[in-house]
Amino acid sequence: MDVKTLCLAVLSQRDATGYEIRKQFAEGPFAHFQKASLGAIYPALTKAAEEGLVTVTAEAQDGRPDKKIYSLTSAGSAALLRACETAPGDDQYRSxxxxxxxxxxxxxxxxxxxxxxxxxxxxxxxxxxxxxxxxxxxxxxxxxxxxxxxxxxxxxxxxxxxxxxxxxxxxxxxxxxxxxx
Amino acid sequence: MDVKTLCLAVLSQRDATGYEIRKQFAEGPFAHFQKASLGAIYPALTKAAEEGLVTVTAEAQDGRPDKKIYSLTSAGSAALLRACETAPGDDQYRSxxxxxxxxxxxxxxxxxxxxxxxxxxxxxxxxxxxxxxxxxxxxxxxxxxxxxxxxxxxxxxxxxxxxxxxxxxxxxxxxxxxxxx
DNA sequence: GAAGGCATGTAAGCTGTTACATGATTCT
DNA sequence: AGAATCATGTAACAGCTTACATGCCTTC
Incomplete structure (x- = not known):
């Protein structure tokens, strides 16, 4: 699964910022079978927003960059569903x-x-x-x-x-x- | 582990061609925790040969490209040992x-x-x-x-x-x- | 005062996959 | 006849990680 789909998956559970999405991949329920880094998440979210899969709400913060809260749209839900329905690739395990x-x-x-x-x-x-x-x-x-x-x-x-x-x-x-x- | 080290690992078991190395990763004892494709194996072998980690013996064949049989050198053994002794990265599992x-x-x-x-x-x-x-x-x-x-x-x-x-x-x-x- | 968490974003670079290019032989 | 196996190699492309760039706040 590409990082964009992974982001949609997290957002289907609840709204989140890019930073929070990364935390979900480090600690959350996906942690043991999917991961993604910030450098991949931010561009993926930007692209998802361009495609109308998510909406963004900027929240001003004191002394920090605006917090951008992403929410899944119905188009995003549909994209997630489509990803769930395509034939899954083989598991990748490297140790x-x-x-x-x-x-x-x-x-x-x-x-x-x-x-x-x-x-x-x-x-x-x-x-x-x-x-x-x-x-x-x-x-x-x-x-x-x-x-x-x-x-x-x-x-x-x-x-x-x-x-x-x-x-x-x-x-x-x-x-x-x-x-x- | 990078593909070059993986090739050294296979060659430590026995001499092999690039094609045979790929088969080892599809069927052999490494199959369930490491893999590599031909497009990565051939350049890795060329580089390993340049670095003196392996030697090549070309074997003429009728109507096919020469079979290039690679063997591990002592420098190659040492490189494999070094790879075994460096701190291992986390396991990667994606499903x-x-x-x-x-x-x-x-x-x-x-x-x-x-x-x-x-x-x-x-x-x-x-x-x-x-x-x-x-x-x-x-x-x-x-x-x-x-x-x-x-x-x-x-x-x-x-x-x-x-x-x-x-x-x-x-x-x-x-x-x-x-x-x- | 240093380390780590919060918060976003860009870009260089590495690594690897897939497809292309070629072509004979053997099995079904 | 068509598919699979043997056999090598290149190159375009995709995808991700890491480092860089910035900067405040909180905990040790």
């Missing part, structure tokens, strides 16, 4: 961490150990975050399905890492090929 | 499917049903593929850890979808707001 663990035997077991522990903690934070949103999602079936799937995946990943961390490190330590340092 | 399911209530329940069934089948194919590679990975602890994690995640996702598919569709069907068609 530098898995790449590095793949070559674990080239590295120090201690480093691998630290990387895994850190990742488990990150998964736990994600699970806590998604669990906390349970009430927000209640009554919105699609939103709750996606939230639950996120929990299920992160839990499975964390469990796997907890269970296989030890055996992996044992195997690495019993090898001789790993870095000296 | 158009989850985006669409998020807005399930805007759409026809039948469409959502089809999307979920299709995705479950895709997960099952991934699991079968990774399970089939079990023997290839035996004895390579990092590789096997990553393979197992893939299985665990896809299994959890498929299970969640199987269990929550029915309840989701029921909720959608009992709503009035969904598209008419």
């Amino acid at each position: 530098d961490l898995l790449f590095q663990i793949f070559f674990a035997c080239l590295q120090h077991p201690e480093r691998i150990s630290r990387l895994i522990d850190k990742r488990i903690a990150e998964y736990e934070a994600q699970i806590a975050n998604l669990t906390a949103k349970e009430e927000t999602c209640a009554g919105q079936p699609g939103m709750d399905f996606v939230r639950g799937l996120g929990c299920a995946i992160y839990s499975a990943a964390a469990d796997y890492m907890r269970q296989n961390r030890g055996p992996l490190l044992e195997k690495l330590r019993s090898e001789t090929r790993h870095a000296a340092e | 158009d499917l989850l985006f669409q399911i998020f807005f399930a209530c805007l759409q026809h329940p039948e469409r959502i049903s089809r999307l979920i069934d299709k995705r479950i089948a895709e997960y099952e194919a991934q699991i079968a593929n990774l399970t089939a590679k079990e023997e290839t990975c035996a004895g390579q602890p990092g590789m096997d850890f990553v393979r197992g994690l893939g299985c665990a995640i896809y299994s959890a996702a498929a299970d969640y979808m199987r269990q929550n598919r029915g309840p989701l569709l029921e909720k959608l069907r009992s709503e009035t707001r969904h598209a008419a068609e």
Whole structure:
């Protein structure tokens, strides 16, 4: 999904500024499967406004740039619906961490150990975050399905890492090929 | 990881042509967490050769372009190791499917049903593929850890979808707001 | 006093995808 | 006959990230 559609998605939940939209992608319910940066959001909103998908209301602020509050128009709603109805592309998943663990035997077991522990903690934070949103999602079936799937995946990943961390490190330590340092 | 490093990773397993490297990213052990297209691989290999990270051996072929077989040099190995030792970036996950399911209530329940069934089948194919590679990975602890994690995640996702598919569709069907068609 | 949050916007640059260009062989 | 596989490479284009530009307010 392009950033413009992503913005429409956030605005379908409530009016927001560009800054707030970015926050939604960092913390909100989309956070675990879509993201966007400010440098992409602002031009996307300008374009969406030109196309009549959103309206802008400027709100004067003391000492700061005007706050521009964007709202979805009916044309914007229609565009969002159209995006939902087109055949979805494949999921994109890229992980530098898995790449590095793949070559674990080239590295120090201690480093691998630290990387895994850190990742488990990150998964736990994600699970806590998604669990906390349970009430927000209640009554919105699609939103709750996606939230639950996120929990299920992160839990499975964390469990796997907890269970296989030890055996992996044992195997690495019993090898001789790993870095000296 | 940039495409150049990805190529070094494949070449660390065995010598290969650009074409074969792409196949490794479509089917091989990296497939579920890294990908690369031919249009990126060929220039990356040329650059890696210029930098002395790989060597090239051209093999004449009848009626086809010469087959260029690339091999990793010790400088290339060192570059791969360095990439493994730098702090890994965050995982990138983007899913158009989850985006669409998020807005399930805007759409026809039948469409959502089809999307979920299709995705479950895709997960099952991934699991079968990774399970089939079990023997290839035996004895390579990092590789096997990553393979197992893939299985665990896809299994959890498929299970969640199987269990929550029915309840989701029921909720959608009992709503009035969904598209008419 | 420094860091971080609030608030917008531009532009350079990187990276990668898709399409184009070419062409034989093998499978259906 | 048509599609897929093998095989390389270029180039246009898209899309996004990062850094720059500006500046106040609040928290540590």
